[in-house]
Amino acid sequence: MTEAAEPAVEPAEDAYALDAAVVDAILAAVEVGARERLVALLNPLHDADIADLLEQIDQPLRARLIALWGADIAPYAITELRSGVRDLVVPLLSPEQLARVAEELETDDMVYLVEDLAETDQEKVLDALDDADRMAVERSLTYPEYSAGRLMQRELVSAPEHWTVGEIIDYMRASDDLPDEFYDVIIVDPRHRPVGMVALSKIMANRRETRLDTLMNEDFRIIPADQAQEDVAYAFNQYHLITGPVVDAQGRLVGVITIDDAMEVLEDEAEEDMKLLAGVGDEEIADRVWETARARFPWLAVNICTALIASAVIALFSGTIEAIVALAVLMPIVTSMGGNAGTQSLTVAVRGLATRDITSKNMWRVVRREVIVGVLNGAVFGMLIGAVGFIWFGTPMLGVVLWLAMLLNMLVAGLVGILIPIGLDRAGADPALASGVFVTMSTDVIGFLAFLGLASVMLL
Amino acid sequence: MTEAAEPAVEPAEDAYALDAAVVDAILAAVEVGARERLVALLNPLHDADIADLLEQIDQPLRARLIALWGADIAPYAITELRSGVRDLVVPLLSPEQLARVAEELETDDMVYLVEDLAETDQEKVLDALDDADRMAVERSLTYPEYSAGRLMQRELVSAPEHWTVGEIIDYMRASDDLPDEFYDVIIVDPRHRPVGMVALSKIMANRRETRLDTLMNEDFRIIPADQAQEDVAYAFNQYHLITGPVVDAQGRLVGVITIDDAMEVLEDEAEEDMKLLAGVGDEEIADRVWETARARFPWLAVNICTALIASAVIALFSGTIEAIVALAVLMPIVTSMGGNAGTQSLTVAVRGLATRDITSKNMWRVVRREVIVGVLNGAVFGMLIGAVGFIWFGTPMLGVVLWLAMLLNMLVAGLVGILIPIGLDRAGADPALASGVFVTMSTDVIGFLAFLGLASVMLL
Structure with missing residues (x-):
C-alpha cells in the first residue's frame, strides 16, 4: 500500500454515505447503456452500498441497470436489499443472472430472496439451484416466517465430542465445502444433537492433541428452529453470542445463526417498534x-x-x-x-x-x-x-x-x-x-x- | 448429556426472561445474609441476567447483595449493567472486589466501568490495575465520549504481511496472553499500519505454508479512533464486519472493535432515537x-x-x-x-x-x-x-x-x-x-x- 493510497484516518463528515459523483456516473452509464463503464463503476463498491443505490432509484431505472449489469451482477447486492425493493428486483433477474446468484449464495440468503415471491417467480429462482440446495431452501421455507429456521444457514462445521484440535484442523484443511466465514465449531453427540461449541480462536491457541470437549465455550445456547427471530436477536445481544446452533423438534442440529444476521434482526425490530408507535406500518423510504x-x-x-x-x-x-x-x-x-x-x-x-x-x-x-x-x-x-x-x-x-x-x-x-x-x-x-x-x-x-x-x- | 437434562427445544412463552422463583430465592438469601446460598444461586446464571436482576432491585438491596457476594463477584455482571445503574454499583465495590474485576476485564470493559465516575471513585478503580493496563485505560479515556477509541479493546492479534499460516498458528499456541475471543488476525505493515485482515476460518482451512496476505478479507475497513460510535455501528451493520481495526491519527493500529460491541451501540442508538422522539431523555427503567x-x-x-x-x-x-x-x-x-x-x-x-x-x-x-x-x-x-x-x-x-x-x-x-x-x-x-x-x-x-x-x- 503506497503513501498516496492510504485511507483517511480522520472521521469523515458524512461517513459511509454514497459519493454523489459516483452515483451520477453510474446513472449516466445506465442512461447511455454503457455496459463496461457500469461494471467498472460498480465493481469497487460494497454490495451493501450498491443495494442502497438500487433502493434510491425508481423501478424503470432499476430494470435497466439490472439488465445492463448482466452476468456481472453481484449476488450479495440483491440479498442486501430491503424486502420491499427485493421483491421488485428478483423478478427482473435473467436466467443467467439467477444461475450466478444461486451458485454463490448460502441457504439463508436464498431463503431471504424467495420467501415473499409469488409462486411462479419463486419456482423460477428455485429452478436455478442444484437439487441439494433446492431441498435445503424448501425445508427452510417450511419454518414459520420470522423464525430462527428462516434465519439460519445450513452450512456449518460440526465435530464429534472425542475429536482433537489436530483432527478438526486436518478435517477443515481437507474440506472444500466450508462456509464462507464461521467462528465456532459445533460439538455434537452421536445423535447429532449439539452439546457444546468451540471458538476457532480456542482451537488455534491449543496444541494438536488437545480434545475439543475440553475447550468448549461456556456461553452456549441452543436455539429451537421455530423460535421467533426477535427472541433470537435478544439472546445474541444479551448473551454476546457469536454463533447459535439451531435444532429441530428432536433436538438435532439443523443449522446455525451468526451474530451478523442477529444484528440485522435487532435493528429491524427496533425500527418496527418505532414505526408502530408512530403508526407508519412497514413502509420504506423507497416506497412510492x-x-x-x-x-x-x-x-x-x-x-x-x-x-x-x-x-x-x-x-x-x-x-x-x-x-x-x-x-x-x-x-x-x-x-x-x-x-x-x-x-x-x-x-x-x-x-x-x-x-x-x-x-x-x-x-x-x-x-x-x-x-x-x-x-x-x-x-x-x-x-x-x-x-x-x-x-x-x-x-x-x-x-x-x-x-x-x-x-x-x-x-x-x-x-x-x-x-x-x-x-x-x-x-x-x-x-x-x-x-x-x-x-x-x-x-x-x-x-x-x-x-x-x-x-x-x-x-x- | 443425559436424556433428562436435555434442553427444551420448543420456544418458551417467555423466552430468556429471568425465572421469578430464582429471583425470589436470591433476594431471600440476601435478606438473611446467607452468603453461600447466594453464591450457589448466582453461579449458574449468565452475567447479563445477573446484571438485569441488579437493575431491577433498589439501591439499598443492591448494596447488600454486592457486599454479600464478596470475592465471588462476577466482573462481567458489572460491565453488563446499564450506565445509570453501573455508576451506582461501581462505587460499592470493595478493594478486594475491584482487584478481581481489574484482573479479569479487558481494556474496553474497564473504560466502560470508570468513564462516568467521579474522579475520586475513578482513581480507586484505576489503582486496582497494573501499570500497563492503567496506562491503556487512561489512554482510551483521552478519546472523546461515544467514539471508536472508547469502544475498542487494545487486546488483539496482529501479524506482519510476510507471515504464513504455520507461523501465526505457532505464534498463537506459544502466546499466553491472547484476547478472550477473537475472529480475525490484523495484518500490519512495518510501521504498524493495518493493511488487511485474515479470518481465523481462512487460516484453519489452509496449509501451513500459505502466506497470510493471500488470504486477506476483501471487506476490510479501517476505523479512525475518533469516529463517532454511531457511525462505527452503522458500518458494522452495513458491511457485515466482524472485526474493525482502529487506528490513531497517524494510521497506526491501536485497537479493535468487535461486532458484539457494535451491536450494543446499534441497539442503544435506536433506543436513543425512539426516546428523543418521545422526549424522554436518557432515563432508564431502573431510575427512581x-x-x-x-x-x-x-x-x-x-x-x-x-x-x-x-x-x-x-x-x-x-x-x-x-x-x-x-x-x-x-x-x-x-x-x-x-x-x-x-x-x-x-x-x-x-x-x-x-x-x-x-x-x-x-x-x-x-x-x-x-x-x-x-x-x-x-x-x-x-x-x-x-x-x-x-x-x-x-x-x-x-x-x-x-x-x-x-x-x-x-x-x-x-x-x-x-x-x-x-x-x-x-x-x-x-x-x-x-x-x-x-x-x-x-x-x-x-x-x-x-x-x-x-x-x-x-x-x-
Missing part, C-alpha cells in the same frame, strides 16, 4: 407515493374515529363553552400535555418490554412509578398553567379548574401509557401496536371531560 | 421516581410553551367561537389529524436518516412524496370529516371549512415532518432531538389558524 399514502391510511382512519369521540365529549359541554369562551382557548393545553406525558410513559414501556427490563417481578413498581411521576409533573405544570389562566382571564377559579384537570389527566396519562403496552404484551400482541392511538384517545377524552366537567361545576 | 420525573420535565416544559402559543391562536378567534360554538367542538379533530400525520412523516425521516436511506441525492424526492401523501390523505380525511361536520351541525359551509383546513394542515404536517429532521441533521444535530415538539407546534398552530381563520371568513 401511493404505497406510502396507503400505508399510513389505517392509523389515520383510527385516529379520526378517536378524534370524533373527543369531539363528542366537547359537544356535551357546548353550553358551558358558549358561556365561558376562555374554556375553548385553554382546553387544548390540558389534552396536549396529557398526550405528551402519555407518549413518554408509552415509549419507556415499549422499550422496557423489548429489552426485557420490565418483568412480572418489577411490573407493579414500574406502574406505580409512572403514576407518581404523572402526579408530580401534573401538579407542577398544572400549577404553572393554572397561574397563566388566572392572570390571562382574571378568574381565580379558572386557574384551580386548570390545575385539577391537568393533575388528573397526567395521572391518567401515566397509567394508560404503561398499562396498555403491558396489556398488549400479556395478550401476545406487539406492545407497540396501536398503543399510541389508545393512549392519546384516553388523554383526549379524560382531558376534555375533566376540564370542561370541572368548569361546568365550579365556574357556572 | 424523582429521576424519572426530572428526565421528562424539559420536554413537558417546552410543550407547555408551544401549547400556549396554540392557545393564543385560538384566543384570536374568541369572537368567532362565541358565535359558532361548533367550531370549538370540531377544532381538535383538525389538529389531532395534523399531529398524527406529522409524527408519521417525522418517524420515517428520522429512521431514513439513521439508516442513511435519505441522502442529498434523493432528499427532494422524499420531501415531494411527503407533501403529496399529506395532500392525498388530507383530501380524503378532510372530505370524510367535512361530511360529518355538515351532517352533525347542518351547515354545508362548515363542512367545506373543515375539508380545506384539514387538507392544508396535513400538507403542512408532511412538509415540517420531513424538513425539520433533515434540517437538524444538516446542522449537525440529532434529527430526533426535539423534532416532535416543533412538528406538533406547527400542526397545532396551522390547524387552529386555518380552521378558525377560514371559519371567520366563510361562516360569519
Whole structure:
C-alpha cells in the first residue's frame, strides 16, 4: 500500500454515505447503456452500498441497470436489499443472472430472496439451484416466517465430542465445502444433537492433541428452529453470542445463526417498534407515493374515529363553552400535555418490554412509578398553567379548574401509557401496536371531560 | 448429556426472561445474609441476567447483595449493567472486589466501568490495575465520549504481511496472553499500519505454508479512533464486519472493535432515537421516581410553551367561537389529524436518516412524496370529516371549512415532518432531538389558524 493510497484516518463528515459523483456516473452509464463503464463503476463498491443505490432509484431505472449489469451482477447486492425493493428486483433477474446468484449464495440468503415471491417467480429462482440446495431452501421455507429456521444457514462445521484440535484442523484443511466465514465449531453427540461449541480462536491457541470437549465455550445456547427471530436477536445481544446452533423438534442440529444476521434482526425490530408507535406500518423510504399514502391510511382512519369521540365529549359541554369562551382557548393545553406525558410513559414501556427490563417481578413498581411521576409533573405544570389562566382571564377559579384537570389527566396519562403496552404484551400482541392511538384517545377524552366537567361545576 | 437434562427445544412463552422463583430465592438469601446460598444461586446464571436482576432491585438491596457476594463477584455482571445503574454499583465495590474485576476485564470493559465516575471513585478503580493496563485505560479515556477509541479493546492479534499460516498458528499456541475471543488476525505493515485482515476460518482451512496476505478479507475497513460510535455501528451493520481495526491519527493500529460491541451501540442508538422522539431523555427503567420525573420535565416544559402559543391562536378567534360554538367542538379533530400525520412523516425521516436511506441525492424526492401523501390523505380525511361536520351541525359551509383546513394542515404536517429532521441533521444535530415538539407546534398552530381563520371568513 503506497503513501498516496492510504485511507483517511480522520472521521469523515458524512461517513459511509454514497459519493454523489459516483452515483451520477453510474446513472449516466445506465442512461447511455454503457455496459463496461457500469461494471467498472460498480465493481469497487460494497454490495451493501450498491443495494442502497438500487433502493434510491425508481423501478424503470432499476430494470435497466439490472439488465445492463448482466452476468456481472453481484449476488450479495440483491440479498442486501430491503424486502420491499427485493421483491421488485428478483423478478427482473435473467436466467443467467439467477444461475450466478444461486451458485454463490448460502441457504439463508436464498431463503431471504424467495420467501415473499409469488409462486411462479419463486419456482423460477428455485429452478436455478442444484437439487441439494433446492431441498435445503424448501425445508427452510417450511419454518414459520420470522423464525430462527428462516434465519439460519445450513452450512456449518460440526465435530464429534472425542475429536482433537489436530483432527478438526486436518478435517477443515481437507474440506472444500466450508462456509464462507464461521467462528465456532459445533460439538455434537452421536445423535447429532449439539452439546457444546468451540471458538476457532480456542482451537488455534491449543496444541494438536488437545480434545475439543475440553475447550468448549461456556456461553452456549441452543436455539429451537421455530423460535421467533426477535427472541433470537435478544439472546445474541444479551448473551454476546457469536454463533447459535439451531435444532429441530428432536433436538438435532439443523443449522446455525451468526451474530451478523442477529444484528440485522435487532435493528429491524427496533425500527418496527418505532414505526408502530408512530403508526407508519412497514413502509420504506423507497416506497412510492401511493404505497406510502396507503400505508399510513389505517392509523389515520383510527385516529379520526378517536378524534370524533373527543369531539363528542366537547359537544356535551357546548353550553358551558358558549358561556365561558376562555374554556375553548385553554382546553387544548390540558389534552396536549396529557398526550405528551402519555407518549413518554408509552415509549419507556415499549422499550422496557423489548429489552426485557420490565418483568412480572418489577411490573407493579414500574406502574406505580409512572403514576407518581404523572402526579408530580401534573401538579407542577398544572400549577404553572393554572397561574397563566388566572392572570390571562382574571378568574381565580379558572386557574384551580386548570390545575385539577391537568393533575388528573397526567395521572391518567401515566397509567394508560404503561398499562396498555403491558396489556398488549400479556395478550401476545406487539406492545407497540396501536398503543399510541389508545393512549392519546384516553388523554383526549379524560382531558376534555375533566376540564370542561370541572368548569361546568365550579365556574357556572 | 443425559436424556433428562436435555434442553427444551420448543420456544418458551417467555423466552430468556429471568425465572421469578430464582429471583425470589436470591433476594431471600440476601435478606438473611446467607452468603453461600447466594453464591450457589448466582453461579449458574449468565452475567447479563445477573446484571438485569441488579437493575431491577433498589439501591439499598443492591448494596447488600454486592457486599454479600464478596470475592465471588462476577466482573462481567458489572460491565453488563446499564450506565445509570453501573455508576451506582461501581462505587460499592470493595478493594478486594475491584482487584478481581481489574484482573479479569479487558481494556474496553474497564473504560466502560470508570468513564462516568467521579474522579475520586475513578482513581480507586484505576489503582486496582497494573501499570500497563492503567496506562491503556487512561489512554482510551483521552478519546472523546461515544467514539471508536472508547469502544475498542487494545487486546488483539496482529501479524506482519510476510507471515504464513504455520507461523501465526505457532505464534498463537506459544502466546499466553491472547484476547478472550477473537475472529480475525490484523495484518500490519512495518510501521504498524493495518493493511488487511485474515479470518481465523481462512487460516484453519489452509496449509501451513500459505502466506497470510493471500488470504486477506476483501471487506476490510479501517476505523479512525475518533469516529463517532454511531457511525462505527452503522458500518458494522452495513458491511457485515466482524472485526474493525482502529487506528490513531497517524494510521497506526491501536485497537479493535468487535461486532458484539457494535451491536450494543446499534441497539442503544435506536433506543436513543425512539426516546428523543418521545422526549424522554436518557432515563432508564431502573431510575427512581424523582429521576424519572426530572428526565421528562424539559420536554413537558417546552410543550407547555408551544401549547400556549396554540392557545393564543385560538384566543384570536374568541369572537368567532362565541358565535359558532361548533367550531370549538370540531377544532381538535383538525389538529389531532395534523399531529398524527406529522409524527408519521417525522418517524420515517428520522429512521431514513439513521439508516442513511435519505441522502442529498434523493432528499427532494422524499420531501415531494411527503407533501403529496399529506395532500392525498388530507383530501380524503378532510372530505370524510367535512361530511360529518355538515351532517352533525347542518351547515354545508362548515363542512367545506373543515375539508380545506384539514387538507392544508396535513400538507403542512408532511412538509415540517420531513424538513425539520433533515434540517437538524444538516446542522449537525440529532434529527430526533426535539423534532416532535416543533412538528406538533406547527400542526397545532396551522390547524387552529386555518380552521378558525377560514371559519371567520366563510361562516360569519
